[in-house]
Amino acid sequence: MTDFSSQQRQLLALVADLESRRQRLAQHGRDGVPADFAEQASARENDEVVDSLARQVDEELSQARAALARLDAGTYGRCARCGDDIAPARLVAVPFATMCAGCA
Numbered sequence: 514m515t516d517f518s519s520q521q522r523q524l525l526a527l528v529a530d531l532e533s534r535r536q537r538l539a540q541h542g543r544d545g546v547p548a549d550f551a552e553q554a555s556a557r558e559n560d561e562v563v564d565s566l567a568r569q570v571d572e573e574l575s576q577a578r579a580a581l582a583r584l585d586a587g588t589y590g591r592c593a594r595c596g597d598d599i600a601p602a603r604l605v606a607v608p609f610a611t612m613c614a615g616c617a
């Protein structure tokens with residue numbers, strides 16, 4: 514059986530990093546609305562950036578968590594489409610890859 518302990522460490526570090534980023538982004542949304550109209554407009558623009566960042570972080574978080582779940586289930590490193598092993602180099606580059614290079 515292939516040893517995925519380095520991928521597991523990488524994924525756990527990634528999840529911790531993403532969770533702290535997510536917390537900072539959530540914090541941003543609670544800063545309140547500025548009274549000044551121009552500031553409100555720029556705050557709204559800023560909110561959109563924060564929202565899209567938050568969505569991106571959420572997406573990466575769910576991918577990283579799903580990969581950790583696959584590690585637990587023993588299905589990690591197997592292509593979701595063709596069932597072949599995903600190349601180790603690909604798992605190093607993309608530890609939450611669900612498909613082999615040929616299927617992705």
Ligand SMILES: [Zn+2]
Pocket residue numbers: 592593594595596597612613614615616617
């Ligand atoms: Zn495949």
